[in-house]
Amino acid sequence: MPLINARRAKRRGPRRFTSRDLAVIGVLLGIPVLLDLALIWGPTLASIGLSFTNWDGIGDIHWVGIDNYKTLFTDYPPFWPAVRHNVLWVAFLGCVATPFGLLLAVLLDKGVRFSRFYQSTLYMPVVLSLAIVGFIAQLIFSRDQGALNAILSNENDPVDWLGNPDLNIWMVLLAAAWRHTGYVMILYLAGLKSVDPSLKEAAAIDGASETQTFFRVVLPTLRPVNIIVGVITVIEALRAFDIVYAINHGRNGLELLSVLVTDNIIGEASRIGFGSAIAVVLLTVSLGFIVTYLVQELRGGKKG
Template identity: 40%
Template sequence: MKRKYIPWAFLSIPLTFYSIWVIGPTIYTMYLSLTEWDGMTAPEFQGIDNYLKLFNDPIFYTSLVNNIKWLVIFMAIPVVVGLFLAILLSKEIKWARGYKAAIYSPMILAPVVIGLIWSWIYQPQGGLLNNTLTYIGLEGLTRGWLSNPNTALYAVIGAAVWRHTGYVMLLFLSGLTAISPTVIEASRIDGASAWQRFRYIILPLLKPTTVIVIVITMIQSLRAFDFVSMMTRGGPFNSTNVLAHYMYTEAFKNYNMGYGASIAVVLFAIMFIFIVMYLRQIRKGELE
C-alpha cells in the first residue's frame, strides 16, 4: 500500500462512525428544525416558523432561564467549594487519599441514582431533610421541597451540585500538583501571608485549570436532563424544566419532532460557544 493512503486506512473507521452517528444527525437535526413533523408522515418544510414559535413560547423562556440559573449556581458553589477543598487537601496530611476518595465518590453514582436518593431525602413526609429540620426545632422550614414551585429548581440543582463538587475538586487538585513547591516555598520565605500566597501565586498559576473547570462546569450545567427527569419531570408547572428536558417532552412525548429539533438546535448553539472557549484554551496549551 502506498504510504500516502495509510493514515486514511487508520482514519476510515473513525471517519465512518463520525459521519453516521455524529455529523450526519447534527445536520439532519438542523434541517428538521425547519420542518413540521409528527415522526410518521413526511416532514413538511416551513422555514423558520418553529423558531418564531419558540421565541413566543413561555415554557421555552422558563426552561432557558432555568438553565441560566443552573449555570450561575454551578459556577458559584461547586467551583468555589471544589477549589477550597482542593487547597485543603493539597497539603500533606494523614489519610489525604481517603478524604479525597470520599469527596469525589458521588461522581461514580449514576445521575439517575443520585436523583433517586435526593428525591427521597426531599420527601415531605419522612424525608431526611424535613426530619432533620423538625429534629433541630426548625419545623417551620419543612416543606415539600420538590412539589413547591419556589424551591423545586434549587432542590434539583442541589443534587447536581453534590455530584459536581468532587469532580471540580479533582481537577483543581491535579492543577495544584503541577505547581512547583519551590515557588510556594520562596513566597513563604519572602513573608507572604496565606491569602497573599493564594491570591498572587496559586490563583494565577492555576489559570489554565480554572478555564477548563469553568468550561466543563458550563457544559455539565446544560446536561441537566437526568436529574430533572428523575426528580420532577420538569414540574411543578414547568418550574424545573430545562431545555434538554423540554426538547425530550416535545419530540418524544408529544411527537412534535420539528419543534423538538429547534430546541435542540438552540441547545447546540449555546454549547457551541462553550466548545469554542474550550478549544481555544487547548490550542493555547498546544502552542506552549
C-alpha cells in the first residue's frame, strides 16, 4: 500500500501543459496584448513622435523639434483657458461630485425604504453618454426654451446659461457631475457592502459615534475603492469631450484640451503635428495626476 500511495502522489504532481494548451493560452493572451499595442500604445507612441513634426496628414513630414510646444505655450490663445478648465473639471468632480456620491452610498447602505428604486434612479445617468447628457443640458439650460428659465419665470429677461462664458462652464460641470455621482455611488455602495459588520460593532462598543465610526473605521477599509474612484475621476475629467462639443463645439468658455486636439487634427487646418503636441500635454497631465494619486494611496496603505 505505501508503494501504491507513493505512485499516486507522483502522478498527482504538477500538470504539464501540452502544445495545445500553450497554443490556447498564447491565443487568449496574445490577441488582447496585440490589440492593446495596436489600439492604445501604438497611437500613443505615434502621437509623441508626430508632436515634434509639422504634418498635414497628406504631404511630407517635416521635423520641427520642440517648435510645436513653444507655439503651444506662448502663442496659442485657447491653450491656457483649456488647461484651467480641465483642472477645474478635476477639482469639481473630485471635491463635489465624488463626496456627494459617497454620501448617497452611505445613506443607501443604511437600508432606507425603496433603496432599490433610488439606486436605479441615481445610476440611470451613468448609462447615458456624455453627448446625450449635453443635449439634456441644452434642454434645461437653453436661453429661450430651457426648462430652468421657465421655472424661474425669466421669459422677459432670460439668463443665457450656456452662452455666457462666466456661467456655462458651471452648468456643464453640474450636468457632468449628475452622471459622475451615480457611478461613484455604485462603486462605494459595493465597497460598503463588503465592510465587516463586526468592525462597526466593536467601534460602537468602544463608545464611538456613528460619524467617528465611519471616518476612523469604515473609510480606511475603503482604500481600494478610493484608489479606483480617484483614478476614474481624473480620467473622466481629463477626457471630457462629448458634452461640451454637443453644446457649442467646446468654444466660448468651454474650451478643453481634448477639443483642441480634435480641432487641430481633424479640423480644416489639419495640423496633425501641433494637435499631437496638445495630446501629449494631455497625456502628461493625466499620468501626473494618476501616478501621484496612486503613489500616495499605496504609501498610505503600507503605513496602515
